[in-house]
Amino acid sequence: HDGKGIFKVYSPEMGNKMRRYHYLLEELRLAVARKDFYLNFQPIVHVEDCMIDYFEALTRWNHSIEGMISPVEFIPIAEESNLILELGDWIMLEACRQMAAWHNAGLRKVRISVNVSGVQLKHRSIYDWVMATLTKTGLSPNSLMLEVTESTLIKADSLIIKELEKLRKEGITIAIDDFGTGFSSLSTLADLPIDVIKIDRSFITQANKSKKYLDILKTICELGQKLGLKIVAEGVEEPAQFELVKRIGVSSVQGYLVSRPESSVNVGNKLLNKNVSNMSG
Ligand code: C2E
Ligand code: CA
Ligand code: CA
Ligand code: CA
Secondary structure, three states, rough: OOOOOOOOOOOOHHHHHHHHHHHHHHHHHHHHHHHEEEEEEEEEEOOOOOOEEEEEEEEEEEEOOOOOEOHHHHHHHHOOOHHHHHHHHHHHHHHHHHHHHHHHHOOOEEEEEOOOOOOHHHHHOHHHHEEEHHHHHOOOHHEEEEEEEEHHHHHHHHHHHHHHHHHHOOEEEEEEEEEOOOOHHHHHHHHOOOOEEEOHHHHHHHHOOOOOHHHHHHHHHHHHOOOOOOEEOOOOOEEEEEEEEHHHHOEEEEOOOOOOOOOOOHHHHHHHHOOOOOOOO
């Protein structure tokens, strides 16, 4: 009873969830201070020839007792606690530094894609921060894509939109991530400062099974193409899904069919030794 005439129900399960949350929050604080993370890289390839266009940087946390903790669990905690600001600085710096190193080692034309959380957009000028990181690492703006989720973009105020526009003018690519999950109307696509639509995995999973999802997917592709946007299908796991998205006009795909996210060492060995960027071969 909370004293205002309202009763709340607690279950042991809620208690466990709260305990885990506070435990992870404290562990995350320590991990961020120690930079106890690493990045994995997953290729995004052109549908026509499977040549790599981007690597998406995906953050990994290997906890000494818990083992691997999924970003699906720790990123929201980092966002609610603002730890994402410090962690996000490290992620952006590390991602740009790694891609610059691959370029210097002879891997050309492959770009890096970095997830940016809404909290990072709100707390300071994303333009100044990203440009400073590029200067520091020597990476060219043309080699960087920023992924901002649909739900973040539809909530973004005009100041944030202006910052993203400025970044696009510098040659940085902006992608709307997890598209289809944020309930924006299709017409907002025309007004957002974006170059790329990343269609959420749930649509790719459903499209082969449900005519409704397939029709939505087709409509998104048609509209995207008319607006001059590139379309990426995420979570492509099966050849049939690859064929389907290729047929309806998706430009690039990402998913286990092509490659799982891999460590920088594996990526470096595979790509630089062969000196190619074709993941299908
Ligand atoms: P996301 O941005 O949608 O990233 C794609 C997720 O889908 C990754 O999971 C990736 O491993 C997974 N995935 C890729 N291909 C397939 C596939 O074919 N099948 C299936 N089932 N899954 C696939 P991951 O690495 O666990 O990341 C989950 C989410 O955590 C990301 O979703 C993103 O929202 C967040 N995240 C990860 N790293 C960062 C980061 O550095 N910053 C921020 N802000 N968020 C991050
Ligand atoms: Ca992403
Ligand atoms: Ca995504
Ligand atoms: Ca997703």
